[in-house]
Amino acid sequence: MKQIWSNFKEKHPELAKWLYQIFYFIVFSEGVTIFQYLIFTFMPKMLGVGLAGTEFMWPQIDMHIFGVDFTWSLLGYNVVKNAAGAVVIGGGLGYFISYEVGSFLAQCINFPLQRNITFKSKGNPWYQAMWYFIAWVVISLICNGFNNLWMPIASAYVSPAIYNILVTFITGGVSMVIFFFVFKIIFPEGEKDK
Template sequence: MLKSVGKAWNRFVERRPGFAQFLMFFVFSNAVTVLQLALMPLFRAWFNQTWLLHTDFQRLAVGSNVDGSQYYMFDYPAGEFPAGGGGLAYFMAVQITLAIAQIINFFLQRNITFKSNTSPWIAAMWYFIAYVVITFIAAAAQGFYKAPVYQFFIDTLDWGSTGETAADVLTMVIYAGISFWVFFPIFKVIFKRVQDDEPLVPAEPATAGPA
């Protein structure tokens, strides 16, 4: 059974290598997203029992909200949702979860999806740069949807702690979705596979004919 599936997959890869590569990227990306969905609420529940919950983390002021208040790219005011913004506890839970997931994703995508044989250190450097850039982009986007999502599940639906967990999951799905579409073209660039040069076969010396 497994052998037949493997053979069918190999034939598919030969016929449609680009699409097969995207499918592998899709599978691994969703796998690490599931890992994020499992870890993030656990880290947040843990950090919420510490002083981190009551510590503001509001950085990079860029303009104003529609109500005139200051807009922060990283906007995590202290306190529980929906009155607060999760504080440093929320920020740490998100970033630690993402770091774990992206380290795993790096090796899966490099070694299996793209089968890269270039320098892993150079790839890791560019991966880290891409991760930082995407973190800023996703954080800026989160400033628009995070508070309404938590308010909807906790207050509007009156789900309490269940709504908070549901909001955790939805925000991580959105965060991961942004990363998914940004990372694939980046991976195509940093995870290169260089074809090995074919060995030169020396020509056989010509044999002299009879004089």
């Protein structure tokens, strides 16, 4: 197998590099996606009903989709209530904190793996970390905004454990596609500029 890869790499160096990068990018991204899912699932329970019942949303735009009234926001999540009107864990400030902490910690794990192994970059790590952080903030806002369109609807029909899988898939999937090309830009290969 190693010989086959060596021959392929010799004949198609650029394609081999892309395949190598895509393979490791997916492996590391999936690993941090699983980590995020665990945070999204268990941290809200640790934070409790008090934070789950605390509304934290900006901006607040009232919407009605598929028979569900909810408030859309770019930051924060709706407070989730059961059929009896009691607050349940899986929304509000508690979920927002869990989402941001899980996503941020996942990127702290992902950054050195992608930079050093996947893209073998020798660029300035502080400069790269700054651009990585900016990309993460922008991508997080996009994902939050999109999640806030469907999560209130999903919470009316399925349990938080189910929509956590969807949140993880959407956040991880969208982030993976966008981040791969961001990494190609911010993690140039080769020697550090002198």
